[in-house]
């Protein structure tokens with residue numbers, strides 16, 4: 181229920197679907213450790229290509245056809261892609277550090293993350309304790325006997341256990357003045373992946389809802405409630421979550437910064453939620469000085485208050501108990517772990533087996549203590565040379581984007597000037613932070629993992645709330661060093677590339693420039709273009725969203741150019757909205773617009789940058805037969821390297837979840853949708869106008 185971050189990422193990360201998985205070339209591993217070191221992934225893999233496919237009809241099938249055939253989804257995964265073997269390897273190397281630190285720590289920091297990992301790995305203890313680790317929290321809820329005290333209960337849960345029951349706050353940058361850090365509150369409180377899961381009339385969704393209620397019932401029974409009590413509580417949970425879903429904005433609505441910006445004084449928020457004492461809550465958090473906050477979803481807060489009024493006390497308590505139980509279930513004894521896996525992973529996402537414990541614990545330790553573990557990890561896995569190389573690549577892409585803006589056929593000189601100002605103000609962070617986070621205040625127990633999780637939550641919340649009213653720390657990172665991902669952060673106008681991604685299949689120093697520009701080059705271009713997508717383009721060079729004098733959302737585009745931009749993004753959204761990801765399930769063109777726009781511009785500027793680099797080496801024709809390697813011209817190698825980053829297999833269930841929740845298109849459509857909008861592709865593969873990958877009408881934004 182915390183405020184939403186607005187950063188745009190390259191890949192989906194976090195939550196239910198985060199994945200660090202088993203490579204196919206690895207022997208089956210045990211719960212306590214992997215059987216062998218995962219091999220380094222191969223960049224530009226000729227054996228992945230399906231030569232029986234026509235690149236002009238379905239380029240993804242051509243670039244990835246054999247890869248898909250040879251890399252079925254491992255039973256412990258729901259999505260398996262070419263870069264999973266990279267995250268797999270990073271995760272394994274991290275695991276080695278964690279295990280060594282757990283067995284024989286050499287520094288206090290190693291002792292800390294070693295203990296965290298060891299506590300997570302201790303399944304014998306977890307099994308012995310059953311649901312005991314969450315009893316204190318459940319007792320706090322059980323003692324709650326007057327709805328008037330709900331703010332105090334919310335506060336107690338946050339302070340002692342790190343998790344808010346109904347309403348939560350966080351500190352983030354003010355979108356009108358990004359130099360200010362302000363208090364914010366968002367929406368949340370749902371257990372299923374999206375509000376549609378509660379509200380859609382689709383038969384499939386109705387079935388999932390029935391299965392969900394059955395699951396909640398079983399979990400309450402495991403906790404010791406009778407079947408009848410449990411069934412009643414499950415009905416309460418479903419009713420309250422459904423009401424919260426109705427009061428929430430959709431993911432598409434939340435994409436528009438204007439929709440999530442409503443500054444209110446504390447007394448205005450108090451009027452909106454008369455049954456929740458903001459004074460009690462904020463005073464308790466040490467935030468008495470706060471005079472106002474951004475209520476990103478006023479409809480949601482209003483609904484929370486309606487629920488406090490309408491629902492009987494036992495129903496509200498059932499809802500809160502459920503959220504304690506649900507969030508802790510993966511770390512309790514085996515029956516809880518199994519039942520939670522059975523519904524959320526197996527039924528909902530199509531995952532056949534649970535991931536080995538060591539993988540889950542490695543990821544959890546990285547999530548809680550990433551900048552502690554990362555310090556040792558980068559020493560071994562990120563040579564200074566890699567950072568230098570990346571800086572050169574980013575510089576080349578910046579030049580290409582500046583040229584691209586200059587050459588844009590549809591934009592006026594006035595708007596181009598503004599775009600150039602924004603580009604000039606771009607900052608970049610590569611590899612890992614300049615200053616590591618100080619974890620000295622985080623307490624870690626080697627024998628109580630639930631307590632460790634709670635302490636990590638409390639540590640993060642306190643770190644976040646301390647930012648209120650302070651200057652923005654521009655050196656702060658939103659991802660840990662071994663992460664295979666990248667992001668653009670609009671209020672800071674910066675692009676960020678963790679050390680983890682600067683490896684094959686994205687980057688390989690031994691490969692020719694065409695391959696590297698098709699891989700990491702497009703990734704850099706993608707992140708830069710996020711600054712100019714449907715969301716990023718609303719933020720100016722200093723990270724502020726422009727507002728008109730009357731308070732309406734403004735723009736740094738001229739009105740005429742804004743109209744043209746909207747027409748062009750509509751072209752992209754219509755195109756991707758026509759792609760089918762599972763039988764009867766289309767991609768949501770509005771939800772994925774920012775990512776598709778970033779791919780649309782990213783590939784073009786990476787290609788331009790490659791042209792510049794090769795021209796300096798005397799190569800002026802990227803389609804020239806004299807520069808063929810492995811049977812492919814530089815242009816063909818560029819597009820193949822790009823396409824092969826997105827080789828993947830997904831379970832049907834996962835495809836359906838992603839269509840509702842993931843702002844990124846599926847690999848198939850990221851590849852085909854991107855190349856069919858870029859004429860250099862058709863030229864590279866000799867396609868004819870009218871073939872699927874070279875349509876008569878294509879979409880270009882940047």
Ligand SMILES: [Zn+2]
Nearest residue numbers: 188189190775
């Ligand atoms: Zn992105």
